Amino acid sequence: MTTTVGPSHSQEGSGAREASSIAVQVRGLVKSFGSGDTTVTVLKGIDLDVYFGELLLLVGESGGGKTTLLSAIAGILDIDAGDLDVLGASLIKMSPGTRTRFRGQTMGFIYQQFNLLPALTAAENVAIPLLIQGTGKKEAISRGRLMLERVGLGDRTEFLPRNLSGGQQQRVAIARALVNEPQLLVCDEPTAALDGPNGQKIMELIRDVGRAPDRCVIVVTHDSRVFQFGDRMAELTDGRIVGIHPIQREATA
Amino acid sequence: MNYVALRMLFGDRAKYLMLLCGLTFAVMLIVQQGSIFWGLMIWSQSSISNLNVPIWVTDPGIAQVDEVKPIADTTVDRVRSISGVEWAVPLYKGLLRARLANGEYHQITLTGLDSATLIGRPAEVLAGRFEDLRQPDAVALDQWAVERMGGPKIMAVGTVFELNDKLARVVAIAKTQKTFTNIPVVYTTYERALRYVPRERRTLSYVLAKAKDDAPVEEVIQRIRDHTGLGAFTADAFGWKTIGWVLKNTGIGINFGTTILLGFVVGMAIAGQTFYLFTVENLRQFGALKAMGASTTTLARMILLQAFTVGITGYGVGIGLATIFGLLTAQEGQLPFVETWPLLLLVFVALLMICTLSALISIIKLARLEPAIVFR
Numbered sequence: 001m002t003t004t005v006g007p008s009h010s011q012e013g014s015g016a017r018e019a020s021s022i023a024v025q026v027r028g029l030v031k032s033f034g035s036g037d038t039t040v041t042v043l044k045g046i047d048l049d050v051y052f053g054e055l056l057l058l059v060g061e062s063g064g065g066k067t068t069l070l071s072a073i074a075g076i077l078d079i080d081a082g083d084l085d086v087l088g089a090s091l092i093k094m095s096p097g098t099r100t101r102f103r104g105q106t107m108g109f110i111y112q113q114f115n116l117l118p119a120l121t122a123a124e125n126v127a128i129p130l131l132i133q134g135t136g137k138k139e140a141i142s143r144g145r146l147m148l149e150r151v152g153l154g155d156r157t158e159f160l161p162r163n164l165s166g167g168q169q170q171r172v173a174i175a176r177a178l179v180n181e182p183q184l185l186v187c188d189e190p191t192a193a194l195d196g197p198n199g200q201k202i203m204e205l206i207r208d209v210g211r212a213p214d215r216c217v218i219v220v221t222h223d224s225r226v227f228q229f230g231d232r233m234a235e236l237t238d239g240r241i242v243g244i245h246p247i248q249r250e251a252t253a
Numbered sequence: 254m255n256y257v258a259l260r261m262l263f264g265d266r267a268k269y270l271m272l273l274c275g276l277t278f279a280v281m282l283i284v285q286q287g288s289i290f291w292g293l294m295i296w297s298q299s300s301i302s303n304l305n306v307p308i309w310v311t312d313p314g315i316a317q318v319d320e321v322k323p324i325a326d327t328t329v330d331r332v333r334s335i336s337g338v339e340w341a342v343p344l345y346k347g348l349l350r351a352r353l354a355n356g357e358y359h360q361i362t363l364t365g366l367d368s369a370t371l372i373g374r375p376a377e378v379l380a381g382r383f384e385d386l387r388q389p390d391a392v393a394l395d396q397w398a399v400e401r402m403g404g405p406k407i408m409a410v411g412t413v414f415e416l417n418d419k420l421a422r423v424v425a426i427a428k429t430q431k432t433f434t435n436i437p438v439v440y441t442t443y444e445r446a447l448r449y450v451p452r453e454r455r456t457l458s459y460v461l462a463k464a465k466d467d468a469p470v471e472e473v474i475q476r477i478r479d480h481t482g483l484g485a486f487t488a489d490a491f492g493w494k495t496i497g498w499v500l501k502n503t504g505i506g507i508n509f510g511t512t513i514l515l516g517f518v519v520g521m522a523i524a525g526q527t528f529y530l531f532t533v534e535n536l537r538q539f540g541a542l543k544a545m546g547a548s549t550t551t552l553a554r555m556i557l558l559q560a561f562t563v564g565i566t567g568y569g570v571g572i573g574l575a576t577i578f579g580l581l582t583a584q585e586g587q588l589p590f591v592e593t594w595p596l597l598l599l600v601f602v603a604l605l606m607i608c609t610l611s612a613l614i615s616i617i618k619l620a621r622l623e624p625a626i627v628f629r
Contacts, residue, residue: 104546
């Protein structure tokens with residue numbers, strides 16, 4: 001199979017879709033850092049729709065605002081201006097406490113550096129989102145083990161992160177991101193710390209387990225080998241979306 | 254999340270042990286120094302507690318028990334005549350030098366008890382019979398006198414020595430609590446004590462008394478003060494007065510207080526710094542927890558649980574080590590070491606303060622932490 005990036009569309013590259021299928025709607029999003037003369041505006045009026053059932057890639061040059069946009073969408077970074085509706089709720093209208101609970105109930109996170117707790121076993125790490133939501137320890141760890149089986153680590157449930165390879169650690173992180181059945185999966189450079197084959201496997205996994213009709217996945221990446229796993233690609237340059245492209249897959253002989 | 258907090262704490266073994274050592278050291282230092290301090294304070298009023306009498310009548314300007322200010326010999330009868338007094342007896346207390354058979358001199362505290370009743374005698378006798386004090390030239394020693402004056406081979410029941418060129422024969426050895434100055438105590442009768450010491454115009458050191466069972470002690474004491482113009486105290490009050498004098502005049506309180514404060518500061522510094530480092534090094538993990546939906550309150554609870562877990566463990570180990578120190582070094586009353594529950598409670602409160610302040614520094618850091626750190 002080969003991958004080609006289609007022509008740029010003015011807004012959502014996949015053409016017209018029903019409004020009800022929008023998972024994330026960003027309008028006029030502005031975010032700056034610093035103050036006074038040292039203020040740097042990282043996002044300069046972003047408009048973006050992300051749909052249920054799709055895997056959207058956020059690409060662009062370093063410092064273009066990809067990670068800042070992802071953080072804003074995930075509700076872990078306050079924005080200066082604009083509207084931000086995620087899974088039908090306005091993030092900017094939520095109190096910090098409500099937003100924290102909302103994140104825990106609806107989102108899953110996959111990080112470049114995995115961010116596993118080194119003192120916890122793989123199963124315990126996966127159980128963390130459930131423990132945060134108040135699930136009992138036994139049940140949470142049991143569900144963690146089941147999720148590890150789904151990502152192919154059924155025989156590594158009691159391993160500490162330091163005894164797992166980078167690819168295996170990222171699988172644990174994926175299992176952790178999915179254990180509470182989130183509707184929005186946000187991934188920041190999930191393959192950056194992995195070699196080529198491991199990165200491919202991880203992206204296959206994210207595509208397979210992450211993409212479902214009631215779920216959407218946003219992946220920040222600069223790794224071109226990852227492009228084939230996306231449905232659309234939004235390109236950010238200097239704090240603006242300069243193009244949103246559908247990714248077309250063609251079967252090869 | 255308590256489970257996660259504890260796993261995080263115990264998982265970083267090096268930091269956990271460093272935290273534990275810091276807090277254990279602080280607790281041990283505070284308990285050890287506090288217990289020795291209190292032991293010294295107990296010793297400073299041993300001259301009162303060893304005699305075990307309820308009321309002490311003294312010179313009105315008395316500052317402490319070992320600073321004797323003689324009172325008129327007629328005072329005993331005057332006190333006896335006051336209503337509510339069941340009995341009153343004289344007590345002599347003064348410093349003298351003893352010359353042993355081997356030619357050695359030792360300073361001693363001579364204590365002269367009422368010969369009829371021997372009121373004020375030590376409760377426990379280790380050798381001989383205290384009643385034999387009524388025999389000619391008889392004296393009794395406390396066990397510290399035996400130790401200070403050459404040991405049991407030199408000083409035992411039957412040994413003779415001189416007090417101011419007059420013969421003294423040991424008839425009993427009593428068990429008492431060591432005094433602050435650890436000067437050997439020689440007991441004899443009041444009348445014989447006056448024969449041993451050089452003649453003075455006033456020889457009565459104290460009057461020991463007891464209120465009748467149906468008379469309130471404080472009222473009787475006030476009546477003694479009013480009728481005699483002298484000082485009168487319960488044993489407890491006189492003991493505290495003596496402790497107060499020692500604290501004010503010896504600098505011992507400042508010395509021990511400084512050490513105890515240092516223990517607190519060192520414990521605070523080690524625990525605070527290590528805990529802060531522990532939090533900073535786990536900042537990304539805490540950020541990840543925040544991103545995954547853990548509130549600041551949840552994280553604060555985790556930090557407090559970690560702080561108090563290591564704190565209470567350190568408290569237990571520290572007290573254990575201080576107690577072992579006390580058992581090993583303060584055996585048989587050789588060193589002042591008195592561990593009391595108010596001290597342990599005080600140390601517990603101090604430890605809670607150390608843990609809370611240490612945790613608070615980390616909690617403030619976490620409260621300000623933007624979960625977006627995990628994407629940087």
